[in-house]
Amino acid sequence: MDQVLAYPAKWWNEAVIVWLVVAVVIYSVTAIPGLYFIFKYRFKPGEREVGDHEKHGHWGLEALWTIVPTIVVLVLATYSFAVFKKQRTVPEGAMTLKVTGFMWGWQVEYLDDQGNTIRTVVTAYNPTSYETPEEQKIVVPAGRPIKVLLTSMDVIHAFYVMPAKIVEDAVPGRITYLWFQINKPGEYWVFCREFCGTGHSHMFAKLKVVPPEQFALWLRGGSDLAKKEAGENI
Amino acid sequence: MREAVAVPWFSAGLKEWIFTTDHKKIGILYFTTGLVFFIVAGLFGLLIRFEQNSPGFQVVSPGFYNYLLTGHGAVMLLWWAIAAHIGGFGNFLLPLMIGARDVAFPRLNALSYWAFFGASVIVLLTLIPGNHIKMMWTGYPPYAAHADAGVTAYYVFAIHLLGVSSIATAVNFITTYIRMRAPGIGFWNTNLYVHSLIAANVIQLIGVPSLAGAVTMLFLDRYLGTNFFNPALGGDPLLYQNVFWFYSHPAVYVMIIPIFGFYSEILSTFARKPIFGYKSMVFAIWGITVISFIVWIHHMFTSGVPDWARVLMSYTTVLVAVPTGVKIFNWVATLHGGAIILRSPMLYTLGGIFMFLIGGLTGIPNAMVAIDLGVHDSLFVVGHFHYVLGMALTLGIFGAVIFWFPKVIGKMYPENLGKISFWLVFIGANIFYFSQMVAGFIGMPRRYPDYPPIPEWVVLNQISTVGALILGLGVLVFLIGIVKGITSGEKAPANPWQSPSLEWRIDSPAPVDNFGEKPPKVEPDYHPYKYGAPPTF
Numbered sequence: 085m086d087q088v089l090a091y092p093a094k095w096w097n098e099a100v101i102v103w104l105v106v107a108v109v110i111y112s113v114t115a116i117p118g119l120y121f122i123f124k125y126r127f128k129p130g131e132r133e134v135g136d137h138e139k140h141g142h143w144g145l146e147a148l149w150t151i152v153p154t155i156v157v158l159v160l161a162t163y164s165f166a167v168f169k170k171q172r173t174v175p176e177g178a179m180t181l182k183v184t185g186f187m188w189g190w191q192v193e194y195l196d197d198q199g200n201t202i203r204t205v206v207t208a209y210n211p212t213s214y215e216t217p218e219e220q221k222i223v224v225p226a227g228r229p230i231k232v233l234l235t236s237m238d239v240i241h242a243f244y245v246m247p248a249k250i251v252e253d254a255v256p257g258r259i260t261y262l263w264f265q266i267n268k269p270g271e272y273w274v275f276c277r278e279f280c281g282t283g284h285s286h287m288f289a290k291l292k293v294v295p296p297e298q299f300a301l302w303l304r305g306g307s308d309l310a311k312k313e314a315g316e317n318i
Numbered sequence: 319m320r321e322a323v324a325v326p327w328f329s330a331g332l333k334e335w336i337f338t339t340d341h342k343k344i345g346i347l348y349f350t351t352g353l354v355f356f357i358v359a360g361l362f363g364l365l366i367r368f369e370q371n372s373p374g375f376q377v378v379s380p381g382f383y384n385y386l387l388t389g390h391g392a393v394m395l396l397w398w399a400i401a402a403h404i405g406g407f408g409n410f411l412l413p414l415m416i417g418a419r420d421v422a423f424p425r426l427n428a429l430s431y432w433a434f435f436g437a438s439v440i441v442l443l444t445l446i447p448g449n450h451i452k453m454m455w456t457g458y459p460p461y462a463a464h465a466d467a468g469v470t471a472y473y474v475f476a477i478h479l480l481g482v483s484s485i486a487t488a489v490n491f492i493t494t495y496i497r498m499r500a501p502g503i504g505f506w507n508t509n510l511y512v513h514s515l516i517a518a519n520v521i522q523l524i525g526v527p528s529l530a531g532a533v534t535m536l537f538l539d540r541y542l543g544t545n546f547f548n549p550a551l552g553g554d555p556l557l558y559q560n561v562f563w564f565y566s567h568p569a570v571y572v573m574i575i576p577i578f579g580f581y582s583e584i585l586s587t588f589a590r591k592p593i594f595g596y597k598s599m600v601f602a603i604w605g606i607t608v609i610s611f612i613v614w615i616h617h618m619f620t621s622g623v624p625d626w627a628r629v630l631m632s633y634t635t636v637l638v639a640v641p642t643g644v645k646i647f648n649w650v651a652t653l654h655g656g657a658i659i660l661r662s663p664m665l666y667t668l669g670g671i672f673m674f675l676i677g678g679l680t681g682i683p684n685a686m687v688a689i690d691l692g693v694h695d696s697l698f699v700v701g702h703f704h705y706v707l708g709m710a711l712t713l714g715i716f717g718a719v720i721f722w723f724p725k726v727i728g729k730m731y732p733e734n735l736g737k738i739s740f741w742l743v744f745i746g747a748n749i750f751y752f753s754q755m756v757a758g759f760i761g762m763p764r765r766y767p768d769y770p771p772i773p774e775w776v777v778l779n780q781i782s783t784v785g786a787l788i789l790g791l792g793v794l795v796f797l798i799g800i801v802k803g804i805t806s807g808e809k810a811p812a813n814p815w816q817s818p819s820l821e822w823r824i825d826s827p828a829p830v831d832n833f834g835e836k837p838p839k840v841e842p843d844y845h846p847y848k849y850g851a852p853p854t855f
Contacts, residue, residue, distance in 0.1 A: 096688065096689065099686065100689060103682055103686065103689060114646060118650045118653060121650065121653035121654050121656070122658055125589075125654065125655060125656045125657065126658050126660075127590065127658055133590070133657055134657055134850060134852050135590035135591025135656040136591050136656070137590070137592055139591065139654075140595075140596065141594055141597070141648075142594075142651070145595075145647075146644065146648070149643060150640060150644055153643040153644075154640050157682075158633070158637075161632050161633045161636045161686060164686035164689065165629050165632065165687070166688075167688035168625070168629065168632075168687045214770040214771075234622075239458075239464060240461065240555060240621075244763065246761045249691075249692035249761075250691055251620050252622065252691075255621065255622050256549045256550075257549020257554065257555070258622050273770070275763050276763070277694065277695040277696065277763045277764075278458075278695055279384075279456075279765045281384070281464065281466040282380045284380075284765060284766065
């Protein structure tokens with residue numbers, strides 16, 4: 085299996101590193117000379133009392149730090165464009181989930197190839213705890229791209245898949261989408277990231293990533309995964 | 319009107335303060351109101367921080383938390399980041415820097431303040447339980463039209479009054495600059511602060527009507543049953559976001575560009591040399607102003623707008639980095655070859671530029687749409703804008719308060735308190751907002767009063783709280799300094815910093831009629847940054 089934990093998080097992480105390198109370089113070429121000048125050109129009575137007041141600017145330098153940053157940011161934006169394309173292009177063979185946000189929870193419908201709902205998971209609003217009952221976990225197969233169609237019943241929400249580093253708003257009256265793929269089975273967080281009222285911070289879900297065979301079983305049978313797992317463990 | 323400006327501020331009675339049309343008194347009124355609201359909103363911020371300190375609800379209920387956040391955001395942005403310095407310093411300094419007697423329309427100026435005061439009263443009314451507004455300062459529908467959001471009308475009316483105030487001020491300042499400059503003050507020897515102020519007010523003039531329109535539609539939707547934003551009846555919630563951000567993105571430059579002006583004035587004074595690249599600074603200010611109107615979609619990168627719009631505005635957004643970069647590089651170059659004096663206004667300015675540098679570099683991932691898809695609406699964004707709007711701005715204002723304190727009050731701000739407050743604010747803010755950015759980068763959403771006990775999140779939030787306490791202490795020391803300066807500050811000479819700029823050629827505090835009956839004599843080679851003589855302070 086793929087060594088990467090999740091998509092599009094892999095490309096997101098790469099983009100972050102690119103940005104960090106650029107940011108540290110720009111920071112260094114700005115802050116280091118700045119600090120150096122502060123220490124070197126200090127006012128000293130009798131010695132250094134007036135600044136270099138003939139110096140009003142330097143045409144070449146000013147052009148340099150207009151043109152170079154322009155090139156740098158345009159390159160960064162173009163690179164981000166390329167990554168963005170991958171983030172927004174759902175790979176072949178993706179499974180589709182229809183997710184509807186409401187105040188304050190998620191309704192997740194599993195669609196077949198014809199677009200019919202096979203199974204539905206609804207999370208309940210729990211204003212005090214972050215525990216999730218087994219039947220309210222969003223179960224998805226590991227290693228398979230998942231397209232999430234998003235909308236909302238009431239106000240705007242946002243579906244943030246934390247391990248995949250991707251978020252998209254769920255807007256009433258619109259259908260938006262995102263896609264992700266998680267390769268390692270386990271439990272992950274999903275949070276609402278668009279402010280939606282009193283229960284906003286408790287509008288979350290647990291994403292349960294399971295091996296594909298187990299997922300097929302869960303989806304087909306509608307069987308209780310928790311019991312099955314417990315049985316296997318014994 | 320003549321008698322209205324007959325008494326200086328320190329001997330003015332209540333009646334004089336209420337009916338005054340004097341730009342200096344109105345400036346003081348604006349800044350004092352802004353400062354009071356800054357303190358209240360700061361305390362709101364501390365409560366928010368204590369609530370987020372650890373998982374669970376400890377300090378406040380989620381509903382009250384949402385009120386605190388709404389109040390903190392709206393008041394800090396509109397009262398502190400706009401009104402306090404544009405209304406306060408703008409009013410005080412604009413006529414003095416261009417050698418005018420007053421602004422072009424003094425009575426309109428008084429109306430501006432009192433409309434702003436009306437908005438302030440409305441905000442105070444929301445303190446009453448039952449009047450809380452909880453839709454966040456952005457007021458996105460459909461939530462803002464929902465009962466859970468509280469009394470939306472207060473928000474709408476406060477924005478309307480502020481809008482009246484801002485548009486009147488913009489008209490006033492732009493006219494003043496165009497028509498009332500003393501002979502000898504031209505476009506290329508105007509203080510950079512004045513250039514910044516005018517650019518900011520041009521944005522206000524063009525943008526504020528858009529915001530007023532957005533909240534008016536919100537009001538009609540909520541109370542009169544219209545359907546601008548109701549998708550069930552053909553409306554579109556994203557329409558609001560577009561109209562809202564068309565103003566509210568440029569608004570961040572309304573907030574920060576005048577602060578850049580403060581930086582330029584103070585940096586040049588304490589480096590004892592002219593600002594580097596004056597002309598490119600002016601071009602940069604106007605470049606930012608123009609670009610600011612074509613970038614607003616970056617607030618909506620994950621809102622479901624078409625992908626092409628996101629990519630287009632990703633490109634325009636990164637371009638903002640160019641003029642702002644030019645300004646930062648010019649400031650650094652100004653230090654080169656200077657005779658730098660590290661008085662407290664200079665410390666605040668250097669610290670502010672440092673904060674802005676970090677804030678600018680952490681703005682790039684918000685502009686790069688690919689990274690933004692992972693950090694949108696996370697604490698990273700909160701940390702980022704507290705670097706730029708929170709701290710670069712507040713450090714700039716604090717520095718400006720100390721710098722122009724002698725001209726306004728007639729006494730010096732106590733230097734030791736200035737230095738102590740600077741280091742506390744600077745260190746506290748960096749601890750606070752840097753850990754907030756890291757928490758956001760590893761996924762923590764914004765506007766969460768409660769969160770699951772993910773160990774990294776908990777640790778980062780606790781570090782943030784330590785930073786916030788240091789920051790709060792720094793602000794307290796700064797405020798004590800203001801009180802001490804007013805009551806027992808050393809008497810200030812007319813030109814304590816030996817600056818060639820026009821406002822320092824009159825007595826401290828500034829006399830009621832500014833330069834007297836005739837405009838000041840401005841020498842033919844006048845330039846506000848002509849630092850030649852050695853300083854004696």
